[in-house]
Amino acid sequence: MLNTMPGLTTFYNIIYIILGVAALAVTAAYFREHQKYQKLVKDNPDQAIKQAEKESAAILHRALQRAQNILGQAENEGEQYESKVSAELSQAEAAFVKYLDSLRSKGNQLQLVSQQAIDNEAHQMFQRLEEKLTTSLQTTQQQSTAAIENELKNTRQMINNYKREQMALVDENIIAMLEKTIGLVLAKKISLQDEMDLIYQALDQAKEEKFIV
């Protein structure tokens, strides 16, 4: 604000300078007339006094007149300058107001754009979230289905394995019972010669297979 009114300071400086010059001029005129008056007093004291009074009055009158002229001129110039400064201030104020308006307008636009951007971003975010949620739900559903199917498959496999193992156990028991029965029967029924024949057959087979070399 101070930078916008440098002329006002200059104006007051000019006034001070003019008043100073006027004071110097009045002082110089006073000393000149005082010297004249001293000389006249020496030559003709009465006349000198009258003459001096007359001239002093004239000088004072002229000085006052000149000072008034200077003051009037200074006032005029000051008024002109003040009006000019006032006009410039008004222009600056108007420009500042306009600038503030433009700033406000830009702020409003920026707010609008930001709001739209935020809205868009929020909308996209919700869309992405929805998509991800949908995908996640689908994936979870697929995984759950796959897990259930896998579990069913494993269970079926386990049941089959259990069935197979139980059947193998039953088969083993049947064979064990058969062996025991045959053992009991053969122990009573097989003759020594038959046993010897079986031994010879085994030895022959071992030789044929080259198990014994």
Add this chain to the structure above:
Amino acid sequence: MTQQVLDQILAETYTQTEALDKLRVLKELAVTELFGHGAKESNQTDFLKNFNRDNVYQIFDELEKEIRTIKPLTIFFPFEMSAAELTKVGKYLRSKFGSSFLFEARIDPNLIAGVALVWNGVYKDYSVRQKIADNQDKILAVLQEYIKH
């Protein structure tokens, strides 16, 4: 001379344990005859004529080493065989695998009938139990077919 004595020992001996037992008895007899009270080298049997006081220990050590060198066939029988049956088996083995062939008899009642053999640390089952195991699927199939009807 060692081989001749070994042949004499193995002539009627078919298992390694029996051969070593016989060798131990013969060694004791020879030592007694040669070093015992009233020993007379001139009054010995034909078998003991192969030995004198200088070679008796050396020959018996060599014979034991020879017997232990022979790899015996281990035969698992389903029941305890009599000495006569074991001799028959030994003779049969000699006829098939050579004159110095030895075997060792073991018992495994689970075999039912037939034998199982071990040769060079390898076990092979030729018994009725193994035959049943080999034909297990067929036997079960027959049984299942029987159950269905």
